[in-house]
Amino acid sequence: MNEIIWPKGYLPGMTDNFASNEIIVANLSAAEVWDYLNDTSKWELYYSNVDTIRFYNVTGPELSQSAHFRFNTFGFPFEAEVVEYEPPTNDKPARLAWHGWEEGLTEDDALHVHHAWLLEDLPEGRIRILTQETQNGKIAKKLAETKPNPLINGHQEWIDGLAKAAAKQKRS
Template structure:
């Protein structure tokens, strides 16, 4: 039996994977959760520090901690991976439905000279899978990030890869947290 093609990230041309200084992709299939059970904890910045220890100093958008379609274009800030708080602009926010994926994406940047400037595009897809087991649903959660700048190139060379491992922690923490709340 063929399975449908999984939804993918909608990349701005500037951040196409393979054309930037660093790119990582992480994905989990969460047994026993639906996309709608995961989404509230991803789309609300007030929850992030409760399940992801590599983020802090979150300054939510002026509209509040909840990232919504109406907040697209708004700015917020947070610190991660040892960088001071990055400037962030919400680029995409589409909550999931029973049949369509949720999408969340932001552009982040750190101004500076050739050695310190950084640009990032971080995106998420949260969707229900077309299968279940023993009546339990499965949610697919995909996060990918593409980065431009010398700090990004340095992260790409580090072993073990801090971005790959950090984003896996974010996914694992999100799933564990969502399960504890549902």
């Protein structure tokens, strides 16, 4: 199986917080799921922890390499820039990652994250949906100590909803 590509300063185990969520689902492909991840106008249809999505340097709602966008999540206004963008192909998994930061904080208090996605077709008509996020900053340290971890729970809702939305579309 493939793994996330980490930029310098965001390697899991070397950051203030890390979350990893993964599911494997039958009867779905990376291409079918990609549309629901790539098109941000669909996020609110299956994920309750996101709203107020807007783009700055592209029209959206589809993501693209270097797209700069903003959204609210986990109670934070968040800025993000897409740093990895590879739609799925017959021989390669889909890869999507953004660098994000909390809007309006000083550098000393800022939360910086690398949020990455991998949609990988597996044998026998299955898909692996993996999302991982590393975080740095004071807020990340506090989140890492919170039990249950809100990042892990929130991201689980996201990947479960993503798979269910794609499956529902496929059935219709």
